Structures are given as C-alpha cells and as structure tokens.
Amino acid sequence: MIRITDKKRCTGCEACANVCPVQAITMLPDREGFLYPTVDESICVECGLCVKRCPVLVERCVGRPIVAYAVQNKDECVRRESSSGGAFTAIAQEVLRQGGLVFGAAFDPKFEVVHISVSASDELSRFRGSKYVQSRIGTTYAEVKKALLAGMYVCFSGTPCQIEGLMQYLGKPYDNLIAVDVVCHGVPSPKLFRKYLNYQQDKYGPLKGIYFRDKSYGYAGSTMALRFTSGRTISNGRELQFFKDTFFRNLSTRPSCYACPFKTAGRVSDFTLFDCWHIGNWNRKMDDDKGTTFVLIHTSKGRDLFEKLMPELRYCLVDALAAVATDGDMAVASIPSHPARSSFFADMDRLSVPMLMKKYVPSSLFRHVLFLVKPILFRMHLLPILKRLLK
Numbered sequence: 592m593i594r595i596t597d598k599k600r601c602t603g604c605e606a607c608a609n610v611c612p613v614q615a616i617t618m619l620p621d622r623e624g625f626l627y628p629t630v631d632e633s634i635c636v637e638c639g640l641c642v643k644r645c646p647v648l649v650e651r652c653v654g655r656p657i658v659a660y661a662v663q664n665k666d667e668c669v670r671r672e673s674s675s676g677g678a679f680t681a682i683a684q685e686v687l688r689q690g691g692l693v694f695g696a697a698f699d700p701k702f703e704v705v706h707i708s709v710s711a712s713d714e715l716s717r718f719r720g721s722k723y724v725q726s727r728i729g730t731t732y733a734e735v736k737k738a739l740l741a742g743m744y745v746c747f748s749g750t751p752c753q754i755e756g757l758m759q760y761l762g763k764p765y766d767n768l769i770a771v772d773v774v775c776h777g778v779p780s781p782k783l784f785r786k787y788l789n790y791q792q793d794k795y796g797p798l799k800g801i802y803f804r805d806k807s808y809g810y811a812g813s814t815m816a817l818r819f820t821s822g823r824t825i826s827n828g829r830e831l832q833f834f835k836d837t838f839f840r841n842l843s844t845r846p847s848c849y850a851c852p853f854k855t856a857g858r859v860s861d862f863t864l865f866d867c868w869h870i871g872n873w874n875r876k877m878d879d880d881k882g883t884t885f886v887l888i889h890t891s892k893g894r895d896l897f898e899k900l901m902p903e904l905r906y907c908l909v910d911a912l913a914a915v916a917t918d919g920d921m922a923v924a925s926i927p928s929h930p931a932r933s934s935f936f937a938d939m940d941r942l943s944v945p946m947l948m949k950k951y952v953p954s955s956l957f958r959h960v961l962f963l964v965k966p967i968l969f970r971m972h973l974l975p976i977l978k979r980l981l982k
C-alpha cells in the first residue's frame with residue numbers, strides 16, 4: 592500500500608485514492624494544507640494498485656512535441672478573461688461542439704479551487720484564468736472514465752501531475768480523450784490561500800470574484816484582483832501582492848513542485864499550454880499586449896483537433912524547443928525551494944497576514960517602482976533581469 596515517506600514524491604494528484612477498489616484511501620491535508628493519501632488499513636485489501644498507478648513511481652515514456660504554435664483567440668472577450676491567449680477555451684469549445692464534456696479547475700462558491708465538468712459553452716468561463724492554488728480532483732477521474740466508456744468526447748485539463756494521474760487512473764489510452772496540461776510553476780498551499788482570503792474578507796466584506804491574472808493594465812502588467820460584493824476592487828501587481836509574491840518566490844509551494852518529475856518538453860497530454868510573453872519576437876503583427884498562448888501539440892489527435900480550431904485563432908508556427916527555451920523555462924525546470932520556506936510554514940498558523948508579509952515579503956519603494964515599470968521592462972525584453980531582482 593502507498594506510504595508517503597518523502598513528501599517531495601507525492602504530488603497530491605489523487606490517482607491512488609481514485610483507483611483504490613475499496614475506497615480505503617482518503618486525501619487529508621497536512622499542516623501546510625497540502626493533501627496526502629492516508630490508507631485505512633482495516634479496509635485495504637493489499638491489491639497494490641495505489642502503488643502501481645502512482646505516476647511518480649511508474650516509469651514514463653514521452654516523446655517530443657510534434658509541432659508548436661503561438662496562439663490568440665479571435666474572441667477578444669475570451670482572450671481578456673484568459674490568462675494568456677485564450678487557447679484553452681478554443682480547444683474546449685470544439686470538444687463541446689462535438690457533444691463532449693470538459694473538465695477543468697474552477698472556483699466553488701467558497702472560493703476553493705476544485706475540478707468540475709461542464710457541458711455548455713457559456714460555462715467555460717469558470718475555467719478561464721489560472722488559479723494559483725492546488726485544485727481538488729475529487730471524483731472527476733471516475734467521471735471522465737464513465738463518460739469515455741459511454742463514447743463521449745472528453746477534454747480534461749489540469750496541471751501536469753493531474754494529467755499524469757488521470758492517465759495512470761485510466762490505465763490505457765482513449766481515442767475520445769483530449770488531455771490538456773498547463774506549464775506549471777508549482778502550486779501554492781490552499782490553507783495559505785484560505786488564510787489570505789479570510790484576511791481580505793474581514794477587511795472588505797464578502798468576495799465576488801478572484802482574478803490571478805487581471806489584464807486591466809495589459810498582459811505584461813497583469814495584476815491579481817479581488818472584487819467584493821460591496822463594489823470595491825483591490826488590484827495589485829505581483830510585487831505588491833502578498834499571496835502571489837509568496838508563490839513566485841517559491842515560499843508557499845508544495846514540496847513535490849521542487850522536484851517535479853513531469854517537467855519535460857514531451858508530455859503524456861495532447862496539448863501543453865503556457866505563456867508567450869514575447870510574441871513580438873515571433874510575429875510583430877500579433878504583438879498587442881493582450882495575451883498569447885504557446886501551444887505544444889504532442890499527438891496526431893491533438894493536431895487534428897487544432898486544425899479544426901484554426902479559423903477561430905490568430906496563430907503562427909513556432910519552434911517548440913525554442914518556445915520552451917525563451918518563455919517556458921517552467922516546462923522543463925523545477926523551481927528551487929526558498930531558504931525560508933520551512934520557517935514561513937512554521938509561522939503560517941501563528942502569524943497574521945500583515946505579520947507574515949512584513950517578515951517574508953516586505954513592501955518597499957523599490958517594489959512599488961518595479962510594479963510601475965514592469966510592463967516597460969517586459970517590452971524591452973528585460974524579463975530575466977526582472978526575475979533576478981525579484982528573487
């Protein structure tokens with residue numbers, strides 16, 4: 592049976608809990624707020640499936656992407672609501688047009704991030720935009736399998752570990768499944784996110800919406816925005832924003848993200864999506880600071896689907912490995928752990944949000960200036976220097 596002795600070797604993908612034939616495995620949060628499997632030994636029949644289907648423990652065999660594009664959805668409203676160019680919505684819409692089902696990460700009414708499915712195009716907005724919190728898979732792998740066996744066309748999207756978890760859970764390939772993963776920096780603690788939201792709601796009242804990548808100041812200058820039912824909105828760039836700042840400084844991330852085994856250019860998915868920050872380098876006409884998605888296509892099934900989407904997209908062909916090298920370092924490299932990570936999590940329950948902020952991500956005049964000049968630095972291709980300054 593599965594026993595987690597090294598937290599770096601459990602991504603929380605929930606494959607083990609889903610594959611267990613007697614439901615002996617429950618995913619429980621640790622003190623940092625990340626989920627890990629716990630086996631009820633009185634129920635366990637020792638079939639070993641939980642170990643055999645753990646994507647971290649099995650050997651993987653992946654090739655290289657077959658083709659890659661930089662993509663913008665022609666629907667400007669969709670593009671504005673999406674983190675980058677709105678490629679995901681275009682893929683999902685095609686699946687829905689064929690009577691399919693789309694799975695992805697959405698906020699529930701309490702602003703927990705959970706995996707759900709939708710069958711109507713107007714519900715796809717729930718998936719738009721990256722949520723920088725680990726989402727709960729729940730029973731969605733089983734729902735995917737049921738739909739696939741019923742012959743439905745299914746699109747499942749998530750982080751690379753969730754896609755690997757799904758593939759292991761399914762145990763065999765399905766022609767009617769389209770798997771979409773996002774390049775993933777890592778996932779921050781849901782417990783920290785809850786603490787942060789409680790702090791903000793105590794100050795400003797109930798929340799109406801959360802946008803991790805609000806484009807009101809453009810794509811390069813995107814901010815995290817919180818909208819409250821009172822009509823108030825607070826919107827800050829990463830440099831001034833406690834939650835996103837702890838995330839990008841690698842203080843609040845899941846241990847397995849520091850040694851992610853799925854960060855390779857080749858994937859088990861059909862599509863990999865990530866930010867194309869410097870579209871001007873590839874195609875000047877597409878450079879409008881409204882967001883562009885790099886799309887790596889790994890399978891002929893993915894390529895066939897993409898060809899159907901082309902009329903809805905502005906796109907240009909790019910070299911896949913060059914795209915990964917310029918903007919997608921997170922596709923192939925795990926983040927380094929922050930030296931103060933343990934102390935941050937030790938303080939998380941003890942200290943208030945303002946105290947954590949003061950101790951770990953203090954505001955300064957430099958950071959305020961950085962927020963203002965960030966879009967200019969991006970346009971001048973000074974992103975690597977900016978990244979170094981933020982460390």
Ligand SMILES: Cc1cc2nc3c(=O)[nH]c(=O)nc-3n(C[C@H](O)[C@H](O)[C@H](O)COP(=O)(O)OP(=O)(O)OC[C@H]3O[C@@H](n4cnc5c(N)ncnc54)[C@H](O)[C@@H]3O)c2cc1C
Pocket residue numbers: 672673674675676677678679680694695696697704718719720721722723724725726748749750771773774775776777778864865866867884885918919921
């Ligand atoms: C946690 C996280 C970290 C990321 N880190 C990077 C990075 O370092 N570099 C980079 O280039 N791109 C990163 N991305 C991907 C990027 O932000 C965009 O999601 C991607 O460019 C696709 O954008 P889009 O405009 O096509 O679609 P969008 O509409 O923005 O994408 C939405 C898709 O993301 C999925 N999604 C959203 N939140 C989650 C979540 N918490 N868990 C699982 N799936 C989720 C949805 O199911 C949907 O498929 C990250 C995304 C996430 C969720």
